[in-house]
Amino acid sequence: MPGVTNKRKKKMRATERTWKIVAVFSTILAILFCVLLVKTTVTGAQTQKVRENASAMQQSGDGTALFTSSPGQQNAGETASSGSLAGSRIIVDAGHGDTDVGTIGPLTGRYEKEVNLEIALKLKAALEQKGVDVVMTRGDDSPLGPDEEQDVGVRKEADMQKREEIIENANADLFVSIHQNRFDDASVAGPQVLYLRTEGGQEYGTEFANAMQNALNEYLPIKKPRGINGGDWRLLKKGDQPGVIIECGFFSNPEEEELLQTGEYQNKLVTAILNGIENYLL
Ligand SMILES: [Zn+2]
Numbered sequence: 009m010p011g012v013t014n015k016r017k018k019k020m021r022a023t024e025r026t027w028k029i030v031a032v033f034s035t036i037l038a039i040l041f042c043v044l045l046v047k048t049t050v051t052g053a054q055t056q057k058v059r060e061n062a063s064a065m066q067q068s069g070d071g072t073a074l075f076t077s078s079p080g081q082q083n084a085g086e087t088a089s090s091g092s093l094a095g096s097r098i099i100v101d102a103g104h105g106d107t108d109v110g111t112i113g114p115l116t117g118r119y120e121k122e123v124n125l126e127i128a129l130k131l132k133a134a135l136e137q138k139g140v141d142v143v144m145t146r147g148d149d150s151p152l153g154p155d156e157e158q159d160v161g162v163r164k165e166a167d168m169q170k171r172e173e174i175i176e177n178a179n180a181d182l183f184v185s186i187h188q189n190r191f192d193d194a195s196v197a198g199p200q201v202l203y204l205r206t207e208g209g210q211e212y213g214t215e216f217a218n219a220m221q222n223a224l225n226e227y228l229p230i231k232k233p234r235g236i237n238g239g240d241w242r243l244l245k246k247g248d249q250p251g252v253i254i255e256c257g258f259f260s261n262p263e264e265e266e267l268l269q270t271g272e273y274q275n276k277l278v279t280a281i282l283n284g285i286e287n288y289l290l
Contacts, residue, residue: 202253
């Protein structure tokens with residue numbers, strides 16, 4: 009039955025053609041998808057770059073640039089942590105101390121070094137409850153260098169060298185330094201996390217800094233969330249562990265100057281910092 013065979017052949021050819029068309033379409037779709045994916049990634053990277061450049065626009069009290077970002081732009085919503093911090097070692101540095109008082113609250117006259125120590129000691133207690141071995145650079149306001157030294161500059165240098173030595177010898181998993189910020193514009197507020205960006209432009213600890221910044225932005229009631237910022241910070245260069253400086257808030261903002269001194273807000277800060285550590289380590 010030649011007629012039937014021809015019909016079948018025609019049908020088969022038609023089916024073949026259909027499959028070829030489907031194959032060509034699939035290939036085109038796949039290529040389009042790849043192009044779109046590459047484009048999105050490149051645009052994302054450019055946006056990040058623009059943000060970073062914008063960050064160098066303003067300078068704050070500790071010489072840190074100020075800028076804001078949308079909340080949770082990186083590692084967004086990472087709160088579910090498994091495992092435990094037990095057995096890890098973390099260095100907690102209460103910024104300033106002794107003759108170096110840090111910034112002074114315009115409203116309350118309170119020294120930054122005192123608030124730093126209060127928060128650092130609360131953080132120590134919270135970390136120890138989680139089984140962390142905490143190494144403090146200072147546990148009170150006494151000098152880290154020789155007490156008889158009268159030159160404030162020499163005294164400060166001896167203090168910094170002692171802190172560097174503690175960090176170097178700690179063999180820790182993380183380094184966290186607690187500070188308070190200030191800025192000429194009193195409306196500027198909110199915590200900001202700083203990481204090491206060397207003069208040569210090399211960056212260290214950005215992943216930890218992002219985890220910490222996101223935890224602070226998510227847990228605390230912040231109107232304008234900030235983004236992380238890099239700087240050539242001396243203590244962040246010591247040891248092999250990732251390290252951050254946490255500027256908990258602005259003494260130059262009257263509302264925040266008072267808030268940062270309340271036990272309730274300090275406890276909230278400590279919980280947020282703990283979240284940041286857990287999100288990064290676990
Ligand atoms: Zn400071």
